[in-house]
Amino acid sequence: MIAVVVVVLVIVVIVVVSHLSSLRFSTTYRHHECEIFSESEPEAAESGYKWKNCEKNPGHVKFISAPDFTENYLSKLHSEAQREVLQARVDLTVRLRVNWTSQDRQDDDEFSAVRGTKLRRFGTGCILDVSYPVDDEPCPCPECDEKIVRKHWAFPVLTARHVVYDTEEAKQTKVDLFYDDESCEQNGRMKTLWGLEVLKTSVESDECTMLCVTHDEDLGERLESICRCVHGSEPGEPFNLADLGWAESCGKDYQHVMVVSHPHGQPKKITVGEVVRETEEAGTFDNPAIFYNTPTCAGSSGAPLNVFGKTPTLLYYFWYSSVHSGRCGESSTDPCDQLNFGLCW
Known part of the structure; x- marks a missing residue:
């Protein structure tokens, strides 16, 4: 009888330990860290409250x-x-404000319940590099819409795939550069661009690379200078x-x-x-x-x-x-x- 009780207790301990391990480290219990905002409340007030x-x-x-x-x-x-x-x-880190959830997200996705809605979520990303300026082709940014030949720079932004899922979401994503303090919005130091398209994603590493474009020459040249600093550093x-x-x-x-x-x-x-x-x-x-x-x-x-x-x-x-x-x-x-x-x- 004692032997049976011991065996049962051992089994219970194994099950409990296994459950705790899976609770903390399994895919089922990963929790994203997007910030979810309502569709109607002012962003600044809601952000401050949270x-x-x-x-x-x-x-x-x-x-x-x-x-x-x-x-x-x-x-x-x-x-x-x-x-x-x-x-x-620090400078290459950007704030992302995603204003749409794609219909193509899978049923087991973190945001499957809000597919096709404008429920806002905030995340973070980083600029990986910036291209040499192109001045003999139409600018593809949302403002120019490839109708105006204008000097422009393109740069990829890396973020999590659960933040920006596909091009449908990228086009509804505001990318805030240099949002370093609350005064940046008022004095113009913060620059806001729109995502253009998703270049690549990885389910395995939860990564998404999104393309952005700017024809702001001061911004383009500043990004060139910052990226040269990073890529020119010794490993x-x-x-x-x-x-x-x-x-x-x-x-x-x-x-x-x-x-x-x-x-x-x-x-x-x-x-x-x-x-x-x-x-x-x-x-x-x-x-x-x-x-x-x-x-x-x-x-x-x-x-x-x-x-x-x-x-x-x-x-x-x-x-x-x-x-x-x-x-x-x-x-x-x-x-x-x-x-x-x-x-x-």
Whole structure:
């Protein structure tokens, strides 16, 4: 009789552990971090309300504003090249305001229940590069509609596939560049463009690359300058977030993840955390993944992950590993459920 009870208890423990594991890391319980807005309320007021009443990160004490980051943290880096590259990473991050949900989303999609509606959702993306200007062809932006030959620049924006699903959604997506503080909208520093089309998507890595175009010469030339800074940096350039005064020095095999995003649709914020685990094989996920405790909120979906680690020579480096896909657990307040993840390329 005792042996039977022991066997039953062992089975129960195995089932419970298996359930908890699947609850936190299976595809069923991945939770996107788009911020959902109503169709009628003013965006600024609703964004401010969601920021103030956030349950996941009350007070947002670990979220650093873009101006604060530039003025009080970047100056601590010893190398001007390092300061320029990190500033460029921040500058290339954009806010996405998606105003349509495609009818072609699958039945098991996060937003299948609102297909064909104008329910607004906010996310984050990053500009990957910018083309050389074209001045002898019609500009394909929505304003010109290929009817005016005009000098223009094209650039791809990387985000999560669950943020922008297809071209139908891309055409209804506003891309806000340089939304660094609340005054940017009033003084014209923020530039807003429309998505044009989806160039490619990946189900496995939850990624979408969307094309944007601008004929604003000042903006085009500014993006060229920023992208040259990023792509001209050395892969082995040493970085140590401890120099910034907001992350402890890395130990052996230690990695930090810096996320630049627009939580709750707010102006750009920077957060830093640690890599908790990585999966070389898919496991309960459909693709290799990276898990981290960097603070994020609704609105952070699609943000680029800047991962800092160590080379064999113990120099710090950084790279884009993937985009922020969401949090793992069902609860927004349970610390275990606040572990975030991105699916690797």
